[in-house]
Amino acid sequence: MSTSNTSGLQGARAHARAMAGTRVEAMPIVPAEEATDLPLGVTRGAMVWEETIAAGGYAAKELERGARLRLVDLRGDACVSMLIFNAEHPIERLNVADTMKVQWNAYLQAGRLLLSDMGRPLMSILADDANTHDTFCGPSNERTPRTYGDSGAWGFHPNARGRLLLGVAKFGLGRKDVHPCINWFKGVRIASDGTTVLEAGPFPPGRSVLLRAEMSVIVVLANCPHVLDRRPTYEATPARISAWRGPITPPEDPIRNATPESLRAFLNVEEYFRR
């Protein structure tokens, strides 16, 4: 700790400035191009976001159309809840029901689209070596059953909804805008009687998901224990977030052309940008 005298302004300023350069695990790297261990093939200058979200933390960022967003479950126990908005018109947002129904499947994996409520892909999934994700159960909230005590955002066991609320608020959005979310890395499968079966992990470290922005988007992320996680202690580990500029999806893209529904979704987004 600094031994500066903070009773006066000069001492207080010196104390504050002495913190410069401190590195902790969960923090943004600014500028993002100073990140170490860049994704394979990504040039330094293309990086637009590099941040590690603590267990219980959150982050939000605007990304341009074409950007790649990589989420890494660093130590195998992250659960990244995600909201997505059209950055130009945030009234357009992720619709998990349409995402499942239009693609005739409930389980997210490489090749799938994350669809908005306006019939357009907000993002697509380029790669996924986790294959345990959840479109059903949403974020935890302050009333989620737990044994570890207080879950307020001001404490040490924040709930995911509270984190998402703060994330959307930073973009001028509010309580009505925390729409149904996706939970990455913790899986929920549906049994034949409709039961939700949690794949809770912990999993091997380093599993990742790679997304591509098909529109300019605002992503809001929270990293809190899954709502169905009944472990007695608050179990979560940090998630690394990296994003970089990338090309807009070309007409020959295999995900674009994979199904008739996917093709029409891309035709809609291409029409949206035809101005």
Place this chain on the structure above:
Amino acid sequence: MNNSAYDGLPRAIRVDEVVAARAPWDGFVQAGETLRIVDLEGNQAVDFLLYAAHDDTERYSAQDTIAAQANILLRVGSILMSNEGRPMAQITATTVAYHDTIGGACSCESNTLRYGHHTKSHHACVDNFLLSHLRHGRGKRDIVSNINWFMNVPVEADGTLGIVDGISAPGLYVDLKMRMDVMAVISNCPQVNNPCNGFNPTPVRVVIANDGPASR
């Protein structure tokens, strides 16, 4: 109206209306009152949302409801949860084995993906929800994942999912007893491109009953 439609309800009938095929409906229902929705002609999906009357930023949440009961199907006993994790209503009776809350509402825009751009002009549940919301100071951001009464959405082992022929029949119903004062919003689904309405949208009946002075 045939009074057998009141079987099992509290004695005082405050509301008894028919919602036309393809139409929206909304109404306040008080804590303790029972809302019955009757599938008059069979296999008619009824898209449904709830908003807390005191603060409509609190509303039905499909994800909280699924997480709280650890099951995607709505059956007798299911408690409909809000986005704040509070009980809004409970299914106290239903003559249909289960109902859906993962399929969402049809929209003009999603119709273009599901069926082709020739269906964009078809009326859709999102537009019904908007028609209701715009009367009450709400709008598009208030539309969240809803309930589909009388709709059948199986999920197979590999995650394959979709809307298939319904398991409802003429006269079957669902009863909801409210745990808080709410506004209920209905879209009597106009979809004709999948089997959710048997390819023929039909009217449904809405009854609200309470324990006040007997009306019958």
